[in-house]
Amino acid sequence: MHCGEQESPTGMVGVTVTKNVGTRVQKKESQEEPKERRFSPRLKNIPKDKQPYYGSVLRRELDTSEDDRSGNQALSSNGKRKFSNSVDNTGEEKTNIAPPLVASFPDTLRNNVENFLVPVNVDETDCLDLEDGPLLKWTDMESLLASTKLQKDNSGLHETNNIHNPDHQISERKDIVNPLKEFGHQPAIVAGHQFFSQAELVAEGFRGHWLNGIDYLKKFSGKLTMGNGYTSPIAIAIVLSGKYGDDADSSNEVVYTGQSVNDYVRDQHKKNQAMHGSNFALKNNMERCIPVRVFSRHTGSGHDSRTCYTYRGLYKVVNHWAKQTVSGLRFSRCRLKRILQHPELNIDKINDVQFDFSVGSVLTNNDSVIAAFKYTKYIQFARNVTVPPVASGCKCRGNCTDPRTCSCAQLNGLAFPYVLKDGGRLIEPKDVVYECGPGCGCGPNCINRTSQRGIKYHLEIYRTEKKGWAVRSWDFIPSGAPVCEYTGILSRSDELDDDAENDYIFDIDSLLTINEIGRRERRQGLIPAPNVEIDEKMAGGDSEYCIDAGSYGNISRFINHSCEPNLFVQSVLSSHHDLKLARIVLFAADDIPPLQELTYDYAYELDSVFGPDGEVKKLNCYCGAKECRGRLF
Numbered sequence: 001m002h003c004g005e006q007e008s009p010t011g012m013v014g015v016t017v018t019k020n021v022g023t024r025v026q027k028k029e030s031q032e033e034p035k036e037r038r039f040s041p042r043l044k045n046i047p048k049d050k051q052p053y054y055g056s057v058l059r060r061e062l063d064t065s066e067d068d069r070s071g072n073q074a075l076s077s078n079g080k081r082k083f084s085n086s087v088d089n090t091g092e093e094k095t096n097i098a099p100p101l102v103a104s105f106p107d108t109l110r111n112n113v114e115n116f117l118v119p120v121n122v123d124e125t126d127c128l129d130l131e132d133g134p135l136l137k138w139t140d141m142e143s144l145l146a147s148t149k150l151q152k153d154n155s156g157l158h159e160t161n162n163i164h165n166p167d168h169q170i171s172e173r174k175d176i177v178n179p180l181k182e183f184g185h186q187p188a189i190v191a192g193h194q195f196f197s198q199a200e201l202v203a204e205g206f207r208g209h210w211l212n213g214i215d216y217l218k219k220f221s222g223k224l225t226m227g228n229g230y231t232s233p234i235a236i237a238i239v240l241s242g243k244y245g246d247d248a249d250s251s252n253e254v255v256y257t258g259q260s261v262n263d264y265v266r267d268q269h270k271k272n273q274a275m276h277g278s279n280f281a282l283k284n285n286m287e288r289c290i291p292v293r294v295f296s297r298h299t300g301s302g303h304d305s306r307t308c309y310t311y312r313g314l315y316k317v318v319n320h321w322a323k324q325t326v327s328g329l330r331f332s333r334c335r336l337k338r339i340l341q342h343p344e345l346n347i348d349k350i351n352d353v354q355f356d357f358s359v360g361s362v363l364t365n366n367d368s369v370i371a372a373f374k375y376t377k378y379i380q381f382a383r384n385v386t387v388p389p390v391a392s393g394c395k396c397r398g399n400c401t402d403p404r405t406c407s408c409a410q411l412n413g414l415a416f417p418y419v420l421k422d423g424g425r426l427i428e429p430k431d432v433v434y435e436c437g438p439g440c441g442c443g444p445n446c447i448n449r450t451s452q453r454g455i456k457y458h459l460e461i462y463r464t465e466k467k468g469w470a471v472r473s474w475d476f477i478p479s480g481a482p483v484c485e486y487t488g489i490l491s492r493s494d495e496l497d498d499d500a501e502n503d504y505i506f507d508i509d510s511l512l513t514i515n516e517i518g519r520r521e522r523r524q525g526l527i528p529a530p531n532v533e534i535d536e537k538m539a540g541g542d543s544e545y546c547i548d549a550g551s552y553g554n555i556s557r558f559i560n561h562s563c564e565p566n567l568f569v570q571s572v573l574s575s576h577h578d579l580k581l582a583r584i585v586l587f588a589a590d591d592i593p594p595l596q597e598l599t600y601d602y603a604y605e606l607d608s609v610f611g612p613d614g615e616v617k618k619l620n621c622y623c624g625a626k627e628c629r630g631r632l633f
């Protein structure tokens, strides 16, 4: 095990960053006991007392302190951030970006016209070649699928009145012919397509059985038997449900636990699994190099709590084995790797909207600019901000492995903050993460440089009805993974021009958080509070520096606020150790399924934002969370 990884009772590495950790400022209206925290599904089998708690150590005290709440007003009245009111109190949008686009962007991915893919760095090393395979190439598979006669009799499925549980309706229909049993035509879908029931998957012809996790063909017929050397059974599709606590699941790789004979009846998974039909099918897929469609099942967030099935793409079975699980049963397992085949989006088809990320502008067909900024991968320093000297770092060589000898690990409390899994995941939110940097002896692949490797997920910008632009990922993002750094121009807060009109300013409040100024919460991963003089401004809750993404920035500037966010804000120091100028990196607060909007908590205090006229600004929140605070500020 890598230094810094936490061994759980299941022998797994525990990365249990939880929801709601993104809150930088205590919500002053909250009077209730803190809600039970949501843990990553992978850790749900761990006894409660062994589950690490990563919430604020102060939350409970602050929640119950009335004095504190009123004391907070001092901070509010001194609030410095001034924002243009994009959505006013009546809920009417008043953005400076052209509103007609809302109507022209349909709400679903089906036509795939509203999305424009932002070409970010994607780690392709894990992905396999499409043409890889001795017997059946992907291209053959596609033509076979397309040419074989569609055998489905599912008319009427869409006419169900039971919109809440269409699966229930379909399970009562004994007459439905499994469309895939004849290896029928499968319409083309793109990764990220969402279905709201397994019945819909069946109806659309993607899956043949709505109860099983693995959908497979028992016997071939037609073209497939014509001496082509294909062997049945083969698996067509699997649904990842997260019901096995130990399934590894990253965007490019999945370890899938097979299916018991009676998987779909009560008391499932209490017997050893056998190498019967579906499990054997997956093994056959591996040997024949036949790809499998992978879906993941998850529950929507916020106001939409329906169960949703997201198509994740074609995967190849690369390994198959039997495993004794923690409960002592033998399970069939296989490892699948994604075949990278995201469709190239034709920019002309995107409703005449172009997003040229190299110059950072979004144009409509009549060339009116709806967002204009210059793209910057890294923080730029404003002219009057002195770039701090490079901090002297560790003397390690290659990769840092021993926290006792690595001076950067020592700054993190004698441990590495990341685990190696999935390219590096933060174990817990911390006051600040000290990463290795230019002053260190280690190399670029050191685990302690995880947040410096750029964006590795396919992130896209899309249009929402009430919040303007928003960001989501085509890929599954595991909890604790770094998603993106908030880049822009690092400026002195009091020297910003037109900040009242700028929606893209991020206050660097690491020092305030560590000193618990205002209602800021400390993180579970504490570091000793640095000995800094707290001047009047700081005591009033003002950050000395901010990142202005108004004219320079990256995709982070489009990430919206949510009162129940799926990202959290983490201060990171790498090249220097000046907390006032810390880098701001957004990490996944939970496992994030593809296409869920990415959000973090902007953490404003109510009535803390003032307009140019000195009046308190109010902005309604449309995050849709059950416990929405109602207003952003």
Ligand SMILES: C[S@@+](CC[C@H](N)C(=O)[O-])C[C@H]1O[C@@H](n2cnc3c(N)ncnc32)[C@H](O)[C@@H]1O
Pocket (backbone or CB within 6 Å): 083, 085, 086, 087, 466, 467, 468, 469, 470, 503, 504, 505, 557, 558, 559, 560, 561, 562, 620, 621, 622, 623, 632
């Ligand atoms: C940093 S920008 C985020 C990207 C922005 N939506 C855009 O179109 O460029 C912050 C602004 O987005 C809008 N916004 C973000 N989250 C919101 C929410 N939960 N409800 C309403 N508006 C939101 C507000 O206008 C806010 O000032």
